[in-house]
Amino acid sequence: MRLKSRHLLGLEGVSRQDIELIFNTAVTFKEILSRDIPKVPTLRGLTIANLFYEPSTRTRFSFELAEKRLSADTVSFSTNSSSVQKGETLKDTVQNIEAMKVDMVVIRHQAAGAPHFLARCCNTKVINAGDGAHEHPTQALLDLFTVWEKYKKIDGLRVVIVGDIKYSRVARSDIWGFKTMGAEVAICGPTTLLPYEVERMGVEVYTRLETALEGRDIVIVLRIQAERQQAGLLPTIREYVNRFCLTPRHLAALKENFTIMHPGPINRGVEISPEVADGPYSVILSQVTNGVAIRMAVLYLLSGGRLPNSRRKAKAS
């Protein structure tokens, strides 16, 4: 089996078939993670570079663990300890790393489209680990997988994404993914944090939390970044809390067997109250566990088609 693309740059345009292939593969990897020795030799000899131009704990850890569980060799880099400080461009950095025979690059970058640029100018396979406010495909895949595991389907589920939609790459990837898998998706947030013409993505838009939650199966709560208030998009954090913080009193409006999700890191008491974040319906920690399995599945499925070194040389000459 094979994914349509040789890179994973975003979920926009990724087919239902491909998403299901990733799920079915992730089920196997989840079982491997529960073993005494949670490691398989599948990607031995493959070298993966993790380029994190933006801070990240969860995603970076999750990718590195996934790579190690598959026995790949990894090199990681973060901006403050690298030549980026000396003014090296993205293309130069990657071409240099490529010259050291790296097979795959996992990249997080503050600029939307950076992974796409790399995919065009380099021969390595590229996985987007978050680009600006554009996409974060592996996060959305693990959200989808977590829901799929619990409900055994995604078709027909009613999903609402609450918070800073405008600057959220998770929201965008989630919208594409959930829509492809047949869910009904709505978004909710203050108007200043909703993107222009977002209706064109085929979502319902709400500015009142209570209305948005009615009859929903899944609530995805996004993190509110303090910078947004400084930028004048929120009058005060306190006003946001009053209008959009998910608290136990909101839960009655949801469907039975509802699920609360959050991509992390959580600002307790800002976008979600601690009681809700730690409630029995919250799957926030399973999301993290599933993240490793999903990333293993993506790495495995994208790893094919590599020529052994001997043949690679013959082809080059």
Added chain:
Amino acid sequence: MESDKLIQVMDEVAVARTITRIAHQIIERNGGVEDMVIIGVRTRGAILAERLASEIERIERVALPIGVMDITLYRDDVQNKLEQPLVQKTEILFQVADKIVILVDDVLFTGRTARAALDAIIDFGRPRSIQFAVLIDRGHRELPIRADYIGKSLSTTLEEKVVVKIKEEDGIDGVLLGGR
């Protein structure tokens, strides 16, 4: 492929007799079935493993734990393939440490699947021993691997095809040999 030119080398009765014989051999060689577990390689090896286990149960009145193994992730050619094989779940819900593991597959050919299966089992723990049972040994090993229990040895050429059919997957039991 010239599928009409396949010759039958084993029919349903022969397959059943062979499984019964292998069951007896396993019990004889190990002096019983204490500490024994059975692991089949997906897909047909897993079904054969179940049949072997029920034969052993009929003879010894002991139900052995049965596991299923998918060796895709242990193959030595994963990264060279353009299309990644679909990985299926491995289900070994028991400890293999200090057990006698009977590994079951349908055909032994190059030995690469067996090599991958051995590595996979050892990642689950350190068994006391691993014994390998196959329905068909068709020769042409590429690795120093042999089976402990063999249903039938066939002399084949590399171009020939050995097709094992199992009721649960293919509707009938039997072994066919063909090609040029």
